[in-house]
Every structure is written in C-alpha cells, then in structure tokens.
Amino acid sequence: MAYDKGPQDxxxxxxxxxxxxAAALDTVSFARRHLPPEWFAVMETVLKRQEDAAKALNRAQDPRALK
Known part of the structure; x- marks a missing residue:
C-alpha cells in the first residue's frame, strides 16, 4: 500500500x-535593529514573509489545525 498522506497530515x-x-524572528529582529532605514524598507517584504512563515509554523502545531 502506497503512502498517500499529504504534508498537512x-x-x-x-x-x-x-x-x-526562532530563526525567522531573530532575522526580523536583527534587521530592525541593525539595518539602516533605507535597507530595511527594501527588505521589509522579505522579512514580513519570514515573520508570517514563523507564525504559520507555530499555528501548524495547534491540534485543531491538523483536523
């Protein structure tokens, strides 16, 4: 029998x-503290995606999310 579970399972x-x-949030935190404002503005989209990915990973651990 083939393994047919999807990643959500x-x-x-x-x-x-x-x-x-932690890695994603550390990156965002470091950038906010150490990048000049003009660099942070350029990187803001990438950093926001990392922050969103970290939150999504955290939510994925919620047993209700696995149903």
Whole structure:
C-alpha cells in the first residue's frame, strides 16, 4: 500500500517548529535593529514573509489545525 498522506497530515516535530520560528524572528529582529532605514524598507517584504512563515509554523502545531 502506497503512502498517500499529504504534508498537512504529517505533524511537524515541536523542535523543528521552535527552531524555524526562532530563526525567522531573530532575522526580523536583527534587521530592525541593525539595518539602516533605507535597507530595511527594501527588505521589509522579505522579512514580513519570514515573520508570517514563523507564525504559520507555530499555528501548524495547534491540534485543531491538523483536523
């Protein structure tokens, strides 16, 4: 029998979620503190996507999201 579960059916280990979330949020935090305003403006879209990805990973761990 073939394995036919989609990615949404495979739980993500907590450690993976927390490390990925922390890395994304650290990047955003570092950029806000250390990039000159003009560079931050250019990078804002990329950093926002990283922040959104971190939040999505965190939400994916909610058992209600796996239903």
């Amino acid at each position: 495979i739980p993500i280990p907590d450690a993976v979620v927390h490390e990925a979330e």
